[in-house]
Amino acid sequence: MPEKQFMMGNEVLARAARAAGATAMYGYPITPGSEILLWWAKEAGSEQGKKDDMVFVQAEDEIGASFMLLGSVMAGRRSFTVTAGPGNVLMQDAFSMCEAMRIPVVAYINQRGGPSTSTVIYSQSEVWLTAYGGNGNGYRIVYSTATLQELYDYGIKVFNIAWKYRFPTFLLSDGYQAKMMGEVELYDPHARGIEMVPTERYLLEEKRDRPIDEVVPKPEVHIRVQDGVEYSCYRNCLNLEEETLQVNLEIKGAWDIMAPEIEEHETYGDPDAKVLVIAHGIVSQSAKAAIDATGGKARLFRPITLNPFPKKALLEAVRGAETVILAESAINQLARIVRDALYETPGPRMIEHFRPSIGIYPEEIAELIKNA
Amino acid sequence: MDAPVAELAFPKCVRLESKPHLFCPGCGHPEVLKAFGYAVDALEIQRKVAFGVDIGCSLLAYDFFNIDTIETHHGRTVPVMCGVKRGNPDAVAVAYVGDGGAYAIGMGSLLNAAIRDEKIFVIVVHNGVYAMTGGQEAPTTLPGTVTATTPYGADNHFVKGPDMIRHVNPTAWVARGITTRQLGLRDLMREGLQHVMDGKGFAFLEVLSPCTLNWGTIERPDKTFEILEGKLAKTFKLGHF
Ligand SMILES: Cc1ncc(C[n+]2csc(CCOP(=O)(O)OP(=O)(O)O)c2C)c(N)n1
Ligand SMILES: [Mg+2]
Numbered sequence: 350m351p352e353k354q355f356m357m358g359n360e361v362l363a364r365a366a367r368a369a370g371a372t373a374m375y376g377y378p379i380t381p382g383s384e385i386l387l388w389w390a391k392e393a394g395s396e397q398g399k400k401d402d403m404v405f406v407q408a409e410d411e412i413g414a415s416f417m418l419l420g421s422v423m424a425g426r427r428s429f430t431v432t433a434g435p436g437n438v439l440m441q442d443a444f445s446m447c448e449a450m451r452i453p454v455v456a457y458i459n460q461r462g463g464p465s466t467s468t469v470i471y472s473q474s475e476v477w478l479t480a481y482g483g484n485g486n487g488y489r490i491v492y493s494t495a496t497l498q499e500l501y502d503y504g505i506k507v508f509n510i511a512w513k514y515r516f517p518t519f520l521l522s523d524g525y526q527a528k529m530m531g532e533v534e535l536y537d538p539h540a541r542g543i544e545m546v547p548t549e550r551y552l553l554e555e556k557r558d559r560p561i562d563e564v565v566p567k568p569e570v571h572i573r574v575q576d577g578v579e580y581s582c583y584r585n586c587l588n589l590e591e592e593t594l595q596v597n598l599e600i601k602g603a604w605d606i607m608a609p610e611i612e613e614h615e616t617y618g619d620p621d622a623k624v625l626v627i628a629h630g631i632v633s634q635s636a637k638a639a640i641d642a643t644g645g646k647a648r649l650f651r652p653i654t655l656n657p658f659p660k661k662a663l664l665e666a667v668r669g670a671e672t673v674i675l676a677e678s679a680i681n682q683l684a685r686i687v688r689d690a691l692y693e694t695p696g697p698r699m700i701e702h703f704r705p706s707i708g709i710y711p712e713e714i715a716e717l718i719k720n721a
Numbered sequence: 722m723d724a725p726v727a728e729l730a731f732p733k734c735v736r737l738e739s740k741p742h743l744f745c746p747g748c749g750h751p752e753v754l755k756a757f758g759y760a761v762d763a764l765e766i767q768r769k770v771a772f773g774v775d776i777g778c779s780l781l782a783y784d785f786f787n788i789d790t791i792e793t794h795h796g797r798t799v800p801v802m803c804g805v806k807r808g809n810p811d812a813v814a815v816a817y818v819g820d821g822g823a824y825a826i827g828m829g830s831l832l833n834a835a836i837r838d839e840k841i842f843v844i845v846v847h848n849g850v851y852a853m854t855g856g857q858e859a860p861t862t863l864p865g866t867v868t869a870t871t872p873y874g875a876d877n878h879f880v881k882g883p884d885m886i887r888h889v890n891p892t893a894w895v896a897r898g899i900t901t902r903q904l905g906l907r908d909l910m911r912e913g914l915q916h917v918m919d920g921k922g923f924a925f926l927e928v929l930s931p932c933t934l935n936w937g938t939i940e941r942p943d944k945t946f947e948i949l950e951g952k953l954a955k956t957f958k959l960g961h962f
Contacts, residue, residue, distance in 0.1 A: 373807060373808060375804065375807075389857025400821070404807045404808075406803075406807060406837075408800070408833070409800075409829050409830055409832075409833035410829060410830075412797070412800070412829075412830070412831065413800040413803075413830045413833065414800075415802045416793065416797045416801045416804065416830070417801070417803050417804035417807065418804060419801055419804060420773075420791075420800065420801040420802060420803060420804025420805040420806075420807075420808060421804035421805065421807055421808035422804075422808070423791060423801075423804070423805060423808070424804065424805045424806075424807075424809035424812060425808060426807075426808035426811060428804075428808065428810070437832070442759035442794060442797065443794075443797070445792070446797075550807070550809065551791075552771045552789040552791060552805060552812070553768070553769070553771055553789050553811075553812055571739075571783075571784045572734055573738060573784075573787055575736075575787040578767075578768055578787075580736075580786075580787040580788060580789055580790075581789050581790075582736075582783050582784040582786075582788075582789070583790065583791045583792060584780070584783040584784070584790060584791040584792040585792055586776060586780045586783075587791075611952060639780075664853055692727075
């Protein structure tokens with residue numbers, strides 16, 4: 350039976366990873382994510398945790414944590430990390446290697462204030478960093494959650510998406526969701542018919558479902574057989590521009606096939622309303638309240654996957670809208686993605702409501718809707 | 722004996738298709754790798770080893786062996802191999818790193834892996850410079866040495882890796898070898914591997930190794946030998962710690 354429990358967002362995330370069958374966590378303490386480390390430290394050392402061969406490591410820093418995570422995933426273990434702000438910055442080193450080599454790491458990103466150390470509380474200013482950080486081309490999957498229940502649902506889902514498609518996959522949350530307490534329905538994914546995608550070893554695998562060079566770009570993996578055993582050698586340092594081009598095209602090819610399968614969004618309110626509010630994450634909850642309070646004058650478009658961005662759905666949503674209100678707790682992060690998606694579309698007037706690293710109340714959005 | 726010469730000249734686990742290797746003439750890396758390969762052969766663990774190579778000249782070894790190998794980022798091989806070992810406890814996880822990768826950019830990870838007593842084997846190739854990037858100063862560069870970034874001579878301080886590791890981990894297996902003594906190096910490799918295979922904890926081997934290109938001795942093996950045995954081996958103690 351699914352149980353409804355009252356708990357903090359970070360505990361919801363910690364339990365989601367456990368329910369998804371993750372058995373290893375590598376992290377470095379940072380607010381607002383540390384509770385997940387504490388929960389895993391305790392769980393891993395418990396009787397059941399030992400039985401389940403759980404691993405918890407507090408690393409030397411986020412660079413160490415993220416590279417350990419990468420190694421653990423290459424060893425075939427369902428593993429994850431959690432970080433925020435400056436920690437997310439440090440993890441880009443490993444994440445760019447994961448992006449290059451199609452290594453399905455999972456990270457829960459609890460956005461905090463930015464730039465720099467800033468506040469330990471809240472923001473939506475890690476959208477670009479999470480989606481496009483590193484020195485690649487932004488081939489990472491990013492889900493933006495809005496509620497405690499979604500922390501659990503997507504906290505499980507990200508593992509399946511990561512292992513099915515073999516891209517680094519992030520659950521983008523924030524300090525409010527992480528620290529708020531509320532009711533959540535916890536469940537065993539199997540009981541809901543959610544089958545967990547099996548993991549596979551990149552290193553020391555005995556038997557593969559498909560050749561590893563159909564996953565990792567070909568110039569990056571050199572396979573040889575000796576005495577009937579297959580040995581895989583991986584590299585990310587390439588010699589030729591042409592090899593690098595091939596790597597990038599192979600990554601893009603896999604991404605383009607995947608994107609339409611996983612793009613997600615939510616709409617809310619009267620589809621004929623002339624005012625369209627675009628918001629993601631917890632701000633979309635404020636927007637819903639504002640829409641309710643203003644009596645059907647406005648509707649919501651909320652991207653759930655920020656990357657790949659649900660462009661088609663957005664184009665559909667802006668049709669018929671006379672005014673778009675774009676609200677985010679950052680300056681021009683979601684807005685730039687939206688404008689990019691609307692390029693070539695005669696767009697409606699856009700009202701920007703940028704409140705970097707500070708919460709957005711329903712009243713603010715309601716005011717904008719009234720004046721639109 | 723009618724075996725091809727290559728099979729006699731290399732350990733069995735070497736990937737012959739990737740030879741001749743990519744290192745400079747007189748480079749110490751192939752000597753270190755060879756010793757490692759013979760130790761792997763002797764212990765019959767070719768299929769158990771997960772080999773991590775750093776960015777630095779060590780990256781040229783990404784397909785040196787028929788051993789599952791991962792080339793990581795500069796300074797990140799130690800944490801990657803910690804993760805591999807945690808992820809797959811049956812793996813014999815080995816990190817193969819330059820002295821810049823180990824003691825500069827990767828120092829935090831290296832020291833903390835030793836402090837946590839991670840069950841991995843770290844091999845550091847000590848050539849006193851950043852070889853791959855053109856001979857800049859490394860944390861091992863001796864006082865007064867002129868390098869690409871110390872045109873007036875390096876300053877007075879440098880790191881002694883094995884002493885440092887021993888300081889934070891009293892139970893680790895810690896040693897220093899040198900490429901001029903190949904047979905001894907094979908023994909050290911075997912001991913280090915055995916230590917992690919027995920689940921005893923962290924194993925650390927530093928190897929004094931020439932960079933003939935950046936030392937300017939590519940055509941003077943006698944000078945290479947003189948620097949290694951006459952200078953480095955006198956400053957950096959060999960053997961177990
Ligand atoms: C993050 C990062 N910084 C800098 C570099 C450039 N870089 C490549 S190899 C190297 C130094 C290698 O020196 P060492 O680790 O001593 O290995 P060696 O080449 O001497 O064997 C540097 C600085 C890099 N690849 N990545
Ligand atoms: Mg060096």
